[in-house]
Amino acid sequence: MIQDIFPHVFNNGYHPRPIEEGDLLLCFQGDRLLLREVGEGSALPSLSELKAAYPALNENAANYLFSIDKIGFFAMSGDELAEKPGFCLRDAAIFREFEPAHLAFGGITAVQIWRWMENHRFCGHCGAELCPSQSERALRCPDCGLTEYPRINPAVIVAVTDGDRILLARGKNSPPGRYSLIAGFVEVGETPEDTARREVMEEAGLRVRKLRYFRSQPWSFSDTLLFGLVCELDGPDEPSVNLSELSEAAWFHRAKVPLGQSLISLTQTMIRAFAEGTLP
Ligand SMILES: [Zn+2]
16 A cells, blocks of 8 residues: 555654755645656655756755655745746646655655645634644644644545445546445544444445454545445345445445556555455
């Protein structure tokens, strides 16, 4: 999955430091970021590469985010940096198919933190401008003391099984043939298991039992922390599809499960594990 970057090491402890020439610097314009063009693909630019192309770059505005191995990831606004030969603006979705894989994880994780910083520039209580904390990954209000932590939304991915069958769903905006699993956000007051039971009933009209944990995944594309749960059908097996959420929900035999190419997501990892007989 996207977070599995071994032998590389994600160092998430918050120890801010000034940016160095070899660190990676992500410069954002709204939802897009400036990448270095490399052949047909793109790469995360280092500070030295950016300074060579943009001599007026103000590196003092770079915010420390985290590091992978010894390489620091920094982010700043890049509103004044125009595209030029060798540098292009790209949407964050590029990290769904990006090499090397450990920098894809670093890139989308940086996007999530920057998106949070950009969306929390002012205190929601008193309106003063928030300042980065020096001691933890947080934004603090200098006037009233409110502290904002990065936004992480818990959600569940649910594999509903019935013997050699698994329930696959297609979101209302997904193209034909692109299947996923029942999924939904954890609501206030719920455990992930409560959410799984509620979402399967709301989206497919089915009861489930014997919920158990599979794996989890930070999914920064949507600011979520995903909990993968497996359960068994309990009762009638005919799905009643909620058309405001799904366009389709159907049972697939283990031998006929459509498998996606990429295993960066927990969803595809769970579907493949069912097909291979390794779901718990
Ligand atoms: Zn305040």
